[in-house]
Amino acid sequence: MDTAEKIIEELRLLPQDRQQEVLDFAHFLRERLENEQQKNFMAAQQTSLANDWDSTEDEVWNDA
Incomplete structure (x- = not known):
């Protein structure tokens, strides 16, 4: 069983509000x-x- 399957298995045991919390955290990690x-x-x-x-040659643009 790979890590994703283990996470899914654990998620199924959590109440809906805690599942949402885990989902929010996963989104946070992905954005980071x-x-x-x-x-x-x-x-x-x-x-x-x-x-x-x-x-x-680029000096001319320094004051632009």
């Missing part, structure tokens, strides 16, 4: 993971573009 992934993606973009942003 998505936010972390987005931050990591943005950091990777900034790193890869740093040379372009800090070039002398």
Whole structure:
């Protein structure tokens, strides 16, 4: 039995209001993971573009 099946089995034993609480927590965890992934993606973009942003050719845009 995998983890998801174990969770489902445990959920079935809980009252409806507690099932909703677990569902809300699962949504929270998923959103937090998505936010972390987005931050990591943005950091990777900034790193890869740093040379372009800090070039002398780019200086003209600093005051725009």
